[in-house]
Amino acid sequence: MPAEFDTNHVKNIVLLGHAGSGKTSLAECMLFEAGIIQRRGSVAARNTVSDYHELEQERGNSIFSTLMHARWRGYKINLIDTPGYDDFVGEVISALRVADTGVMLLNAAMGVEVGTDITWRYTEQFRTPMIFAVNQLDHEKADFDKTVQQAKEHFGSKVVLVQYPVQQGEGFHEIIDLLRMTMYKFLDTGGKPEKKPIPDSERARADFLHKELVEAIASNDESLMEKYFDKGELDEDEMKDGMKKAMINHDLFPLFCLSAERNMGSGRLMGFIDNVCPSANEMPPQRTRSGKDLPCRSEGPPCIFVYKTVSEPHVGELSFFKVYSGTIKSGMELENENTQVSEKLSQLFAVEGNRRMNVNELTAGDIGATLKLRNTHVNNTLHDRGAALELEPIVFPPPNMSVAIEPVNKGEDEKLSQALHQLVEEDATVRVEISPELRQTLLHCQGDMHLAVIKWKIEHVGKVEIRFARPRIAYRETIRKSADAQYRHKKQSGGAGQFGEVHMRIEPWFDGMPEPGGLTVRGRETHELPWGGKLIYYNCIVGGAIDTRFLPSILKGVLEKMQEGPLTGSYVRDIRVSVFDGKMHPVDSNDISFKLAGLQAFRQAFRNADPLLLEPIYQLEVMCPDDLTGSVMGDLQTRRAIVEGMESEAHFTRIQAKVPLAEMHEYASSLRSITQGRAKFRMEFSLYAPVPFELQKKLTEEYNKQAVLEEA
Structure with missing residues (x-):
């Protein structure tokens, strides 16, 4: 059975915006309008398709990106609802990676918020075609004009009105559509509007804004500009074609009006998505790591990209992917370019929140999921055996916050380790570091909300009670002046003894410093230290006072002491050491003797060299x-x-x-x-x-x- 929708009829949309802008409510409207659900849920009632996770319902906001889909007028619209808090930015970035259009919701009462600006940076990074939707126009403090002004200030003159409200606040129920030059009038209960002529009281404003929209579209296309000059107008199809090209080039961002809470405007937005927004095959082709283009064609070589993984209790790993080329069929075997392991796609799913529907095929451009890919992770590319295709990976932002983590109960380190491994597998913005230097296990994440979610997952899913502690600081130690020291290591205990004497000078090292004064340089080694900085090690021995075979042992002693500085036990960096004299014993001198002598000589010199933390x-x-x-x-x-x-x-x-x-x-x-x-x-x-x-x-x-x- 062939795929239900071909590549031309699949649209991938990501819902974006600051927390509280109404993304989840809009998703409910779109699914309801498409007949996928028979009744709209609400965030307050904890019964939405998107925020289905127990933790999301408990906290009252989106934490994870959620894949859904709607069938609308012969098109499949894949919807990805995303969190609004920056702590969960990994969910936003991975969704943007596979979406072909973004819908940025703006709260009409709050205008452009910080989270909007931060998310916008990522949309520019991906060059995602964007739609703005001013939501909550029925809020008593709604201010459409101010919100639009702020959008233009933040995102430029490319933000162009396609709609504006006749009223706003509690009386909001009419929208003027500048593309179709029609007024939509809604009942208080929302739903399908009545189409009416633009009233005389709005005609002048509508004509002015319509002309502004036409000129913005024409200015991005020479052929349309010529038609506009010839006719003084563009018809609706010409405007749609021009908008699509401009959106793909990131040259125009159409703006719509909504009340997702009352289901006003969502149907028109969906109509625009299927009529104007680009399909994956209309977007620039994906680039492989080798620099080649991979066109999005159903007849191309099979190739999928995994953008998200979720571990489901009693089921296992659920891998979410986008088909970037070819047609994927259940039972197909693909090779993982990153792990070089063959994986069988036993089942393919179309996803609706926490529901999965089996499908036989997914064609290029579509998004779906599969189960139990044992050696496949986020950012992996799977393809036909021998195809050697690897798509550009998602680059996730660095962490903003670090804590030390440990189990409350002794003996549960292994359970905690397993829980952390699963956490990192699902969330690429989490890093776990076992620090020998600090003697702590460190958890790096995006913020305190992110940390609270991590704690919940480890304790509720991993079944390990944990506590967080303040991480120790990775200080470094160095010196501010030169100092000489000598140390004799001597030990006699029947039989062969130990003897080694080392005379050493240490100095603060910096680029371009002159050679050691008053010493004869016979050799130099530069050591890049694993913890940063350098150790420059000079052999300045004359007259064979110490055999050259013992110099590596002296260096070993110095490096050992540099791992535990005398001030706070921190790593030492940026030191120049010159070994210039010493003594040996023909029988008792050996490597351990000179290692210990070197360590103690360095320790003494360091304390006298004005140590600095x-x-x-x-x-x-x-x-x-x-x-x-x-x-x-x-x-x-x-x-x-x-x-x-x-x-x-x-x-x-x-x-x-x-x-x-x-x-x-x-x-x-x-x-x-x-x-x-x-x-x-x-x-x-x-x-x-x-x-x-x-x-x-x-x-x-x-x-x-x-x-x-x-x-x-």
């Missing part, structure tokens, strides 16, 4: 509403931040600062509290910088006190 400094970017900039800045000053710049973007301020990692614990929670969730931030490692003197003293005393306790 360095701390990791992160580049921080905060995006917050203008009216909250002062509060955000005040908080940053308490965190030893150095503000490097501020710039305005419409009614937001972007703050750039450098801040010590030690001061950023629980910053996500603090920022959310200060701004009522209206600000977002990103941070990434920048450099190591000296710790203030008083703080270095405090940290060193704490380390020495702990060392005494451990020895006792």
